[in-house]
Amino acid sequence: MKNEKNNIFIFNFSFFVFAHKINIFSYKEGQKIFVEGYFSDGKPCKNSEIIVFDEKNNKIIEGKTDEQGFFSFNIPETSKIKIVLISDIGHKVESEMKLQEKLIERKTIRENERIEEKQIQQNIDEEKIREIIEKEINKILKEIEKERQRVKIHEIISAFGYILGIFGIILYLRNQNKK
Amino acid sequence: MIRKIYLFFSLVLNSFAHFGMIIPSSDIVEEKEKSNINLKILFAHPFEGKTMPMEKPQDFGLIFKGEKTSLLNQIKETNFKFYSDEKANKGWSLNYTLKRPGDYIFYCIPKPYFEPAEEKYIIHYTKVIVNGFGMEEGWDKEVGLKVEIVPLVRPYGLYTGNTFYGIVKFNGKEVPFCDVEVEYYNEKGNIKAPYSPFITQIIKTDKNGVFYYSFPKSGWYGFSAICTDEKKINGKEVEVAGVLWIKVYDMK
Numbered sequence: 001m002k003n004e005k006n007n008i009f010i011f012n013f014s015f016f017v018f019a020h021k022i023n024i025f026s027y028k029e030g031q032k033i034f035v036e037g038y039f040s041d042g043k044p045c046k047n048s049e050i051i052v053f054d055e056k057n058n059k060i061i062e063g064k065t066d067e068q069g070f071f072s073f074n075i076p077e078t079s080k081i082k083i084v085l086i087s088d089i090g091h092k093v094e095s096e097m098k099l100q101e102k103l104i105e106r107k108t109i110r111e112n113e114r115i116e117e118k119q120i121q122q123n124i125d126e127e128k129i130r131e132i133i134e135k136e137i138n139k140i141l142k143e144i145e146k147e148r149q150r151v152k153i154h155e156i157i158s159a160f161g162y163i164l165g166i167f168g169i170i171l172y173l174r175n176q177n178k179k
Numbered sequence: 180m181i182r183k184i185y186l187f188f189s190l191v192l193n194s195f196a197h198f199g200m201i202i203p204s205s206d207i208v209e210e211k212e213k214s215n216i217n218l219k220i221l222f223a224h225p226f227e228g229k230t231m232p233m234e235k236p237q238d239f240g241l242i243f244k245g246e247k248t249s250l251l252n253q254i255k256e257t258n259f260k261f262y263s264d265e266k267a268n269k270g271w272s273l274n275y276t277l278k279r280p281g282d283y284i285f286y287c288i289p290k291p292y293f294e295p296a297e298e299k300y301i302i303h304y305t306k307v308i309v310n311g312f313g314m315e316e317g318w319d320k321e322v323g324l325k326v327e328i329v330p331l332v333r334p335y336g337l338y339t340g341n342t343f344y345g346i347v348k349f350n351g352k353e354v355p356f357c358d359v360e361v362e363y364y365n366e367k368g369n370i371k372a373p374y375s376p377f378i379t380q381i382i383k384t385d386k387n388g389v390f391y392y393s394f395p396k397s398g399w400y401g402f403s404a405i406c407t408d409e410k411k412i413n414g415k416e417v418e419v420a421g422v423l424w425i426k427v428y429d430m431k
Contacts, residue, residue: 021313023314027211027279040313
């Protein structure tokens with residue numbers, strides 16, 4: 001009797017699996033990966049678990065399909081992913097996707113962006129340096145000019161001093177002669 | 180006397196049935212790497228291996244998930260030469276990439292073809308169904324063609340010996356006791372008919388407009404449900420037919 005029951009169970013289970021074959025379809029669009037879970041008759045695999053593994057089989061993303069059987073996520077930084085869909089009644093299906101080309105492409109773009117950024121930064125630095133140098137030079141020039149002007153006044157004052165000194169000596173000598 | 184001789188030969192020649200054809204490079208696509216398919220669009224005698232020149236259709240398109248898309252501006256003029264042809268004739272072709280899961284119904288509405296031997300115009304509303312990525316949804320939907328065979332059996336994943344049945348509709352209504360011609364696409368010309376009735380097999384629909392056919396061999400089969408249009412063109416009768424192409428596989 002037990003065996004009969006088991007047989008019936010196995011038969012139903014097999015039939016169930018066959019009639020409710022689940023499928024997974026994934027595709028890249030823009031910067032995202034879209035996953036669609038569906039039964040062979042076209043009905044969506046809704047509220048089903050999605051697990052994404054990277055090339056080293058590490059679990060990187062987890063989630064659930066929506067009412068239409070859809071799930072999406074940003075393209076991860078790995079060369080290959082495995083997407084596993086587990087329906088609410090425990091059926092499991094998986095698909096693999098290579099991301100190598102996409103990654104290389106993205107890396108190249110990023111590298112280019114970095115180079116551009118560096119160049120911009122370099123340009124900015126040079127300009128700033130120039131501005132700073134110009135400002136400093138102007139300051140120095142102004143200082144020099146001031147110094148020059150100070151020197152001139154000193155020279156004039158000292159010249160007056162010299163003249164007054166000479167006059168003083170002359171007046172002294174004249175007074176000596178008068179005596 | 181000459182007219183009688185001409186008529187006699189016309190009748191002999193007319194033992195070849197005309198078929199609008201849409202033959203995809205694959206009727207089932209499961210791998211993304213093979214999702215780009217090529218479709219041959221032509222007018223021919225498929226068993227006897229003769230093509231007829233075909234003008235650019237009035238419309239060629241696709242029904243996918245209930246949405247109709249015209250692909251008329253994407254089809255390309257292509258010459259076809261079947262095994263009995265002395266020279267190639269003008270037809271059309273399309274490269275198409277399946278992007279999503281589901282059933283793709285490709286249809287063709289050709290321009291009227293004048294057949295001088297029968298002194299009538301022929302318009303074959305032709306369709307074929309390609310399944311994409313395991314989602315078997317859409318194959319039983321009507322395109323809404325003037326004459327159309329609506330499958331009652333999923334028209335792909337069929338083995339040799341399976342029985343196909345479908346319903347013939349003319350302006351959306353079932354057609355009782357309508358002639359349905361069946362021809363095998365004898366691509367390489369290696370199949371020889373023992374007698375002329377084997378070239379084109381004839382079925383009649385029942386009172387509900389349903390016909391049945393069991394496939395004797397693997398390959399492509401064309402079903403052509405023939406009606407006569409209410410309207411004439413230039414005073415000539417117009418044969419309107421709903422054509423459906425199905426591929427059958429051997430069980431190995």
